[in-house]
Amino acid sequence: MDLPVMPPVAPMLAKSVSALPRGDYLYEPKWDGFRSIIFRDGDDVEIGSRNEKPMTRYFPELVDALRQNLPERCVLDGEIVMVAPDGKRLDFELLQQRIHPAASRVKLLAEETPVRFVAFDLLALGDVDYRDRPFSERREALVEALKTAQAPVSVTAATDDADLAQDWFGRFEGAGLDGVVAKPLAGPYAPNKRTMAKLKHERTADCVLAGYRVHKSGPDLIGSLLLGLYNDDGVLVNVGAASSFSMDRRRELFEELQPLVAVEDGHPWAEGEQENGTRTPRNSEGSRWSGKKDFSFVPLRPERVVEVRYDHMEGERFRHVAQFSRWRQDRTPESCTYEQLEEPVKFDLAEVLGS
Incomplete structure (x- = not known):
């Protein structure tokens, strides 16, 4: 060449x-x-x-x-x-x-x-x-x-x-x-x-906090928060994660969330299902994108609600990692359903592609 x-x-x-x-x-x-x-x-x-x-x-x-x-x-x-x-x-x-x-x-x-x-x-x-x-x-x-x-x-x-x-x-x-x-x-x-400049969609959603992953820098730091929404059948679906915290905030969150750690059986996400909602292919697929990434997580009792910012959904999940906004003490976990999400305007892709 x-x-x-x-x-x-x-x-x-x-x-x-x-x-x-x-x-x-x-x-x-x-x-x-x-x-x-x-x-x-x-x-x-x-x-x-x-x-x-x-x-x-x-x-x-x-x-x-x-x-x-x-x-x-x-x-x-x-x-x-x-x-x-x-x-x-x-x-x-x-x-x-x-x-x-x-x-x-x-x-x-x-x-x-x-x-x-x-x-x-x-x-x-x-x-x-x-x-x-x-x-x-x-x-x-x-x-x-x-x-x-x-x-x-x-x-x-x-x-x-x-x-x-x-x-x-x-x-x-x-x-x-x-x-x-x-x-x-x-x-x-x-x-x-x-x-160049890019204008992307951003919306907010109230989600159930159901777990977290630890940060690669240490076990006493939060890497990302795992988020859920209840579907029409009352099942808590993993819709993705929220991340992008400062190191100090990761340490604060770790201390703050320890009382919610679920030590008993019955967490809604059984082992092996925690990857639902991530944007990375499963390790079993052997993708070079995932490498040796650890998908294990710490389950939390699904009692706390967090408001996050997101761009759009892909199927049942957030297309990209969401951004933490604030805790919502005024919301009950059961009220966090898919009904709150804005439905984007339907548009035929063929018109965009010109074919």
Whole structure:
């Protein structure tokens, strides 16, 4: 492989904002998948990840599609996404299952659950390095380079209309998208720098505190709080975790929660079920994403209610780790049900993908 931009390359990043910036920006849907830098030099294709490690072996069907749809020599930035079986939304959990160590399993999954690639930036084309050129020029060249591309490869939708982008923010969530990204039209491609802005959905939910994981730094520090909601059958479902505490707060929480430690039998989450609601594949899948992560937890009597901030749900669980807001002494655990959650507007993913 001999390209003007060679792997590995760290992708350009975005910082979170509370409102979309206005002015000389191009706005795009924020795709919910695996961020990827694609390198193609003839038949040689490499798929780089956000952590700059190659993911090529996990997506053989995409490698074939990239050879068919990309220019002979190019470097693109984009997102690998998985469309749910109903074709209506993205499915990140199903996408995670594609990262598997067994070649036979990779081949089977490639046939059963093929992925798509959505391109949104151009780093190189032919012998030309585009990274120092303004985004407006890179975008124009990207659209031209992929004008004949067909599914599963496409160019992301984009607009310079901030009002339309705000409308997208509300409507596209129903298709499983994360929010909206604003990119400065005059900006160069800046690897590993947060020069873009992202507006993501954030909501609050009152959850039952049902356990915690200890921090990697010591057994007297809280790593994360495990959260539950009651379903229609009265079962406490693990919906995920809340984290991001200072070290002092982790120590305070440990002391504060010791009286709730469940020493008797009958905790609603039996051993082996505590992983429900996490965003990491189970150890039994042998995923390289989980490594040697310890999923054991300390069960707590489900008596305390905590308010958390979250972006959106994926099935019965939080898509990302939630953020602790406050304790809710005024709420009973039994009142923490799925009924409190806001239902995103339904939206057909095909319209976002343009197919």
